[in-house]
Structure formats: C-alpha cells, structure tokens
Amino acid sequence: MRCPEARDALLEITTGRTPPDLRRAVAVHLAGCPQCRALASELEETTARLRAVPTPLPPEGFWPDFMRRLEERLRRRERTVDRLRRALRPILLPAAGLAATVALVVSSPYLRPPPPTPSAAEQIAPYVTDTIRSQLPHLEEALGLWQSGLEVQEAGWQPDPLEPR
C-alpha cells in the first residue's frame, strides 16, 4: 500500500467503519511509514476530541410542543390552500370554460373532415360550354364514352393482360 491509499483509508478508519482486511493493510503500511503514522495519530486524536463533544439535546418537553406546532402549521397551510381554491373557483371555472371554447373554435377547421375530391369527369364538366356542345353535335356521345372510361379508371379498372389488343 502506498501513502495516498493509506491516507484515504486512514480517514475511513479514524472517522468511520473499515473492513478488517483494509485495516490490516493500513497497519502494515503504518509500521513502515513514520509520516503516515504521525498523520494517523493526528486524525485519531482530532476525531476523538470532536466526538467527545456532547450531543445537543432540546429542552425538556420540547417534542410534544414541536408536534403540536407542526400539526397547526400543516392544518393552517391546508386551510389556506382550501380557501385559495374556493376563492379562485368562481374565476377559474368560467376561465377554464372560456379557454376550452376558444380552443375548440380555433381547432375546429382542423377537426372537420376534408372535402371529397371531385371525380375527373366532374372536374372537366365546367369547361364543356353550350357553344362547344352546339358546334360539336357528337360531343355528348364522345363525352359519355370518355366519362365512362374515366369512371372505370377511377374505380381501379385494369385491362385484362390476356385480352388481345
């Protein structure tokens, strides 16, 4: 064991509890090290003197009075908290209601379901004016075919791969 380890252990030995094997190792070190031996005696004496100072005791009858005062203070605190809660209730309840309403109003656009996406046929319809219809007499028929084709496509229609093209 070296001096720094011995000194660390000395603090444990002189001020607390130490396992016997550590005590033995320190004793071996102290036998051959006069500096650590001097330090050990210094620490031991100081600790003993400090521990000899009597434990401070409260005056007679202190604890029952202490418990009474503590209970009073705890009850007073609870009464204060209750009073505060009761006093704030008329303010806090409407405020909480108002806050909830505001939150609902603000968040309502986000809560509504999104509008349905128009089909491809519906998207084309506004562009087919009466002028176009009168100029192209077969347009209705062509549009009918075209729209039915788009609807089939929207419904997920896939051509049969075995059907000849």
Added chain:
Amino acid sequence: MDQEDAALVEAFRRGEESAFAALVIKYRETVYRLARRLLGNHEDGADITQEVFLRAYRALPRFDGRAHLRTWLYRITVNLCLDHYARRRRLFWAELEEGVAQAPPQAEPEARVEAAATAQAVVRAVAALPPRQRAMVALRLYQDLPYAEIAQIMGCSEGTVKATVFAALRRLRAALAAQWSERL
C-alpha cells in the same frame, strides 16, 4: 429506501396522515441534532426542523424513493441550514456556551472544567469552519453517515467529501493544537 419508510410513504400517499406523523417521530431527533450542530443554537435548530418537515409534507407525494428517505431529509436540512447561515452570517457564541453547559458531569470538578473547556474550544473551532465543510464534518462524525451518502446529500462526489473532511480535520487540528499542547 428501507421497507418501513416505503410503507409509511405509501400510506401517506393514500391519505393516511398518521403515516406522516410516524415519519416525523422517526426522524425528528436526528434532523434536529444536525440542524442544531450546523446552526449552533436550539431556537434556529428547532425552526429549521419544523421547516424540514413542512417541506417534506409538501414534497413527499413527489418523492421518487430512489434515495433513502433519511438522505432526502438530511439534504433538505443541510440546504435550509446553508440558506439560513447565508442570510444571517454570524456565529452563535451565546449558544455555544449553552452547548458547553451540557457537558456530561464528571467525578472531579477539575475534570469537569477541563472537559467543558475542551468541548467549548472544539465547538468554536467547528463553528469557524466554512458552512459546507462544517456540514460534511457533522454528517460524518456526528450523524455517522458513509461518505457515499454524504456525497448524495451535498450534491458532490465522494472524493470531494473525503478531501473536504480531511482538510477540515487538519484545520481543526491546527486550530486546537495550541490549546491541547498547553493542557498536556
């Protein structure tokens, strides 16, 4: 946290007020002794002890139980004492005399005077230590706590606690050496 403390804390959380009273009775004396050693007089020690349990009552529902309840209470005590000391920044000479008056009665009046003088010198020397150093010395020598627990209470490493206690003991030795050599 030991099983008894865990059961009491749990009962308190369920609303049993008597569980808190049981915790106070269990720890009030050690908390008082620590506070009184750190502040040097009965009145401040008693006030701090009340404050420790008031704070514990408020904070106990949030106590996570990772540390020993005793460690938690000592931590509150030390912090309150350090705050108190910082606010007042004075030594309590009058109360130190009171502490000395409690020296155990000896057979010989001469020995009694001797013991009282030594105790007075020691108490004054300890009172002159910086507050954190004093707290660590009190926790080690008077509350008999392991260094690891003191480190938890003081919020520093175990190595720092050991170095601080070591420095404090050497400082106390130096402060008291002259007086001891006179008496030997």
